[in-house]
Amino acid sequence: MDSSHLSGVLQKTLVPLIVRYFPVFVTLFLAWITVNELYFKKQSDNKKGEQENNAPPQKAERKPVVPSAIKPPKKKQSTEKWNREGKQNFSHEWLLTSLKGHSGAIMDMDFSANGKFLATCADDRAIFVWSTKHWKEKDHKYIRYNVDYDHASLIRWSPDSKAFIYNRYSDNLIEVCKLVRKPDGWISSLAKALTYPKVHNDEIIGMGIDQNGKYIMTCSSGTDMIIWDLKGVELAKVETYLMNNYAAKVSPCGTFVAVSGFAPDVKVWEVQFNKTSGEFKQVCRAFELTGHTSGVFDFAFNADSTQIATLSKDKTWKLYNIKIQYTKGEDPHLLKTGKFNSEGKKSRIALSPDGQVICLSCDSTLTIINALTGEVDKIIRNVYSGPISSVMFDAAGEYILTAGDKHVRIFHNVTGYKASILAAKNKLQASGNSSATKERLQNTIQEAEAFLKSIGEE
Numbered sequence: 215m216d217s218s219h220l221s222g223v224l225q226k227t228l229v230p231l232i233v234r235y236f237p238v239f240v241t242l243f244l245a246w247i248t249v250n251e252l253y254f255k256k257q258s259d260n261k262k263g264e265q266e267n268n269a270p271p272q273k274a275e276r277k278p279v280v281p282s283a284i285k286p287p288k289k290k291q292s293t294e295k296w297n298r299e300g301k302q303n304f305s306h307e308w309l310l311t312s313l314k315g316h317s318g319a320i321m322d323m324d325f326s327a328n329g330k331f332l333a334t335c336a337d338d339r340a341i342f343v344w345s346t347k348h349w350k351e352k353d354h355k356y357i358r359y360n361v362d363y364d365h366a367s368l369i370r371w372s373p374d375s376k377a378f379i380y381n382r383y384s385d386n387l388i389e390v391c392k393l394v395r396k397p398d399g400w401i402s403s404l405a406k407a408l409t410y411p412k413v414h415n416d417e418i419i420g421m422g423i424d425q426n427g428k429y430i431m432t433c434s435s436g437t438d439m440i441i442w443d444l445k446g447v448e449l450a451k452v453e454t455y456l457m458n459n460y461a462a463k464v465s466p467c468g469t470f471v472a473v474s475g476f477a478p479d480v481k482v483w484e485v486q487f488n489k490t491s492g493e494f495k496q497v498c499r500a501f502e503l504t505g506h507t508s509g510v511f512d513f514a515f516n517a518d519s520t521q522i523a524t525l526s527k528d529k530t531w532k533l534y535n536i537k538i539q540y541t542k543g544e545d546p547h548l549l550k551t552g553k554f555n556s557e558g559k560k561s562r563i564a565l566s567p568d569g570q571v572i573c574l575s576c577d578s579t580l581t582i583i584n585a586l587t588g589e590v591d592k593i594i595r596n597v598y599s600g601p602i603s604s605v606m607f608d609a610a611g612e613y614i615l616t617a618g619d620k621h622v623r624i625f626h627n628v629t630g631y632k633a634s635i636l637a638a639k640n641k642l643q644a645s646g647n648s649s650a651t652k653e654r655l656q657n658t659i660q661e662a663e664a665f666l667k668s669i670g671e672e
């Protein structure tokens with residue numbers, strides 16, 4: 215009787231209470247979920263920020279915090295889904311084509327010096343050598359090479375376009391692969407030719423070959439850089455004193471090796487050979503690029519090695535003139551600088567061969583800057599479902615290439631056309647030119663304008 219009485223009381227009091235306040239419970243529950251979601255998102259954003267830079271997260275990423283607690287966190291879910299599923303059907307007015315064949319994330323790419331091949335390496339263990347001849351057609355010719363029991367994350371052509379080097383990512387050493395050519399110019403096979411001894415303890419993050427074929431440079435994420443001869447003999451070991459190396463390059467002229475890292479100055483060395491005997495002499499300090507206030511994620515040379523563009527954690531990019539007499543103490547000159555919110559070490563920078571266009575990548579977004587004005591010309595988002603791993607121009611500066619999840623994307627260098635119009639107009643304004651020069655400049659402008667029109671840019 216006691217218990218039935220109790221249940222009777224409960225039924226009379228509690229049940230109506232529950233029924234009455236049910237909407238409130240639901241609301242509170244939803245509010246709790248929403249607050250949790252927002253809180254954790256903020257936490258992870260903050261963590262990212264702490265790791266890469268101490269400034270608050272990017273403005274664009276900040277979604278307006280919805281005050282109404284009942285609204286489910288729809289927006290966040292959709293971005294997550296977006297990131298997971300990716301965009302298979304990426305399209306853009308500037309996109310010429312995508313190179314498809316890899317089944318994993320492409321980590322690096324490089325053009326051969328003769329312009330005939332593009333090599334790509336991916337975490338699917340494959341290296342592809344693509345013909346650059348038929349980009350405007352639908353099918354893209356390539357030959358595949360497998361890195362046994364490992365994959366490559368860096369790849370560079372030898373200056374004679376007859377071989378390339380790549381790193382074995384897990385083994386952390388360098389291998390050389392040679393092309394066997396067919397009479398028609400295409401490749402019949404690819405064969406491993408040489409394995410370099412393992413010397414770096416930390417992950418190899420940079421690699422390059424001198425265009426004169428005298429040396430190879432490898433650089434680790436620690437503080438060491440090695441100069442090798444092409445047979446795999448160590449010529450010199452250089453301590454970079456950058457705390458951690460982020461990027462390392464050989465200049466297109468072959469004279470310089472440069473490294474950026476956690477410390478804000480980019481360091482440039484000259485690799486010297488005896489002019490009469492051709493023997494390796496030494497690696498000596500040439501100059502430094504100063505001005506950044508934080509680590510430099512990446513940097514790039516223009517084609518004639520007279521300029522370097524840098525991208526830093528301090529949220530700026532900078533363009534330097536390095537055509538200087540450094541032996542007489544002249545320092546590089548800052549040409550342009552601009553703001554860019556790069557969020558991590560994976561951010562990349564590319565400088566067009568003529569130095570007129572800068573490409574910046576951060577995550578899956580490509581930003582294209584007119585280096586003459588320093589202004590952003592285009593932002594292309596969601597190029598991949600994952601991050602862009604590499605950005606580069608072809609030798610003619612006609613195209614911008616990005617590598618990322620499975621595909622290489624080839625964009626028209628539209629900004630380059632705009633920059634060349636601007637440069638030509640500036641030259642036209644300068645008086646005292648012959649009529650032939652004027653005509654040539656006017657032709658340049660007309661052709662570039664026609665192209666821009668054809669692609670829908672005014």
Ligand SMILES: *[C@@H]1O[C@H](CO)[C@@H](O)[C@H](O)[C@H]1NC(C)=O
Nearest residue numbers: 299300301302303304305599
């Ligand atoms: C991509 O496009 C192709 C053909 O246009 C279509 O068959 C496919 O379903 C699309 N995929 C996605 C994920 O939209």
Ligand SMILES: *[C@@H]1O[C@H](CO)[C@@H](O)[C@H](O)[C@H]1NC(C)=O
Nearest residue numbers: 487488489490491492493495
């Ligand atoms: C360059 O090599 C030649 C011949 O081996 C030698 O006589 C000369 O001293 C070297 N020069 C320098 C600057 O080391």
Ligand SMILES: *[C@@H]1O[C@H](CO)[C@@H](O)[C@H](O)[C@H]1NC(C)=O
Nearest residue numbers: 641642644645646647648651
């Ligand atoms: C003439 O044109 C050239 C480029 O074609 C330019 O460098 C120069 O400044 C122009 N003006 C004069 C006065 O030569």
Ligand SMILES: CC(=O)N[C@H]1CO[C@H](CO)[C@@H](O)[C@@H]1O
Nearest residue numbers: 566570571611612627630631
């Ligand atoms: C920056 C750059 O290299 N721009 C080039 C883009 O392509 C046009 C057409 O090939 C060239 O004229 C520009 O110099």
